[in-house]
Amino acid sequence: MxxxxxxxxxxxxxxxxxxxxxxxxxxRTRWPQDSPEDGWSRGVPLGYLKDLTAYWADGxxxxxQEAALNEIPQFLTTIDGxxxxxxxxxxxxxxxxxxxxxxGWPSSPIEFRQLIGRLTDPRSHGGDPAxxxxxxxxxxxxxxxxxxxxxxxGNLFRVAxxxxxxxxxxxxxxxAAHGTDVGSGVAGLLGLxxxxxxxxxxxxxxxxxxxxxxxxxxxxxxEPDRVRADRFTAYQQEGLxxxxxxxxxxxxLAYSLTDSPVGQLAWIVEKFKEWTDLSAELPEDAVDRDQLxxxxxxxxxxxxxxxxxxxxxxxxxxxxxxxxQQAAGGDADAWEEPAGPPTGVAVFxxxxxxxxxxxxxxxxxxxxxxxxxxxxxxxxxxxxxxxxLRAFFRDLRA
Numbered sequence: 001m002x003x004x005x006x007x008x009x010x011x012x013x014x015x016x017x018x019x020x021x022x023x024x025x026x027x028r029t030r031w032p033q034d035s036p037e038d039g040w041s042r043g044v045p046l047g048y049l050k051d052l053t054a055y056w057a058d059g060x061x062x063x064x065q066e067a068a069l070n071e072i073p074q075f076l077t078t079i080d081g082x083x084x085x086x087x088x089x090x091x092x093x094x095x096x097x098x099x100x101x102x103x104g105w106p107s108s109p110i111e112f113r114q115l116i117g118r119l120t121d122p123r124s125h126g127g128d129p130a131x132x133x134x135x136x137x138x139x140x141x142x143x144x145x146x147x148x149x150x151x152x153x154g155n156l157f158r159v160a161x162x163x164x165x166x167x168x169x170x171x172x173x174x175x176a177a178h179g180t181d182v183g184s185g186v187a188g189l190l191g192l193x194x195x196x197x198x199x200x201x202x203x204x205x206x207x208x209x210x211x212x213x214x215x216x217x218x219x220x221x222x223e224p225d226r227v228r229a230d231r232f233t234a235y236q237q238e239g240l241x242x243x244x245x246x247x248x249x250x251x252x253l254a255y256s257l258t259d260s261p262v263g264q265l266a267w268i269v270e271k272f273k274e275w276t277d278l279s280a281e282l283p284e285d286a287v288d289r290d291q292l293x294x295x296x297x298x299x300x301x302x303x304x305x306x307x308x309x310x311x312x313x314x315x316x317x318x319x320x321x322x323x324x325q326q327a328a329g330g331d332a333d334a335w336e337e338p339a340g341p342p343t344g345v346a347v348f349x350x351x352x353x354x355x356x357x358x359x360x361x362x363x364x365x366x367x368x369x370x371x372x373x374x375x376x377x378x379x380x381x382x383x384x385x386x387x388x389l390r391a392f393f394r395d396l397r398a
Contacts, residue, residue: 104181108144154314257305275375350374
């Protein structure tokens with residue numbers, strides 16, 4: 001990479017003035033009245049958020065997290081005018097296979113920190129060195145250190161084209177792809193953009209249908225799929241306020257997320273409460289609190305709460321068009337997964353990925369369902385995710 005002038009080394013160096021400003025804003029938070037109902041039914045409880053804010057201000061050590069992140073090789077490159085930040089970790093194993101990992105919302109490449117050693121150096125983690133990967137972990141445009149985002153980069157097809165160019169610049173002619181949430185869409189499209197180069201696609205955090213579509217019909221579904229469908233329908237009715245905001249008025253939302261760190265914290269932590277392992281009472285019961293706050297801090301320091309909302313807005317317009325077409329009796333195959341490289345899917349306990357809807361014909365050969373974990377498996381259950389990635393790609397390397 002040092003011989004490619006298009007790729008520049010990158011280090012995270014948040015100015016001390018920005019760190020001091022964060023602490024000052026946290027100390028001067030203007031708190032609302034508490035909800036008249038106990039629990040999380042109306043949003044993040046006041047007492048919980050005050051405690052977490054106090055820890056963010058006085059217990060959390062950003063500089064320690066920043067130093068740990070800077071131990072991971074990081075780079076910048078510019079693709080079609082868009083700065084793209086990425087981590088690139090070469091395996092010590094000479095026959096390691098390239099794998100690009102794409103995160104989702106609300107996240108960044110740090111979501112995959114606990115996977116890095118497991119995937120690049122399985123020999124040191126009780127695995128087979130033949131399963132080793134070289135890892136490329138980019139920040140989606142508008143997220144983390146790929147901020148600001150140029151207009152149009154919320155289009156996932158454009159992002160997939162950018163990832164294909166990135167892998168070419170790194171000298172990888174054949175590689176595998178994994179994505180979660182928004183990143184699953186990018187990974188799937190990458191297999192269409194570069195079908196002769198992508199050997200396989202592994203997905204987590206997918207959904208079976210458009211979030212704003214009519215409730216799913218549960219007739220004919222297996223019992224596990226019916227349970228997931230009921231949970232998905234309940235969430236459509238009660239939990240999509242955040243997505244309505246981002247897909248209709250991202251600029252209005254941007255002011256709060258950019259001006260109030262506690263507003264940004266509440267916006268993200270609610271998703272970790274709702275989307276993580278069903279047995280977790282609080283977000284930090286599923287995800288380490290420092291790791292959670294590191295992700296929130298990256299959002300805050302880069303202003304990517306606002307820019308990622310605009311990216312979601314742009315990306316969701318395509319899906320709105322598909323939903324409208326389906327509602328009008330358009331192409332019945334609009335939701336069919338197009339042909340491409342072999343696909344594997346891992347479903348964790350809190351997911352609402354429904355095989356009977358997503359893969360009714362049973363064309364996906366690798367489908368694994370786990371009894372723990374949730375929407376952030378790289379943070380919640382990295383052991384299970386690494387295990388499934390190794391298993392799926394084992395026969396696709398040749």
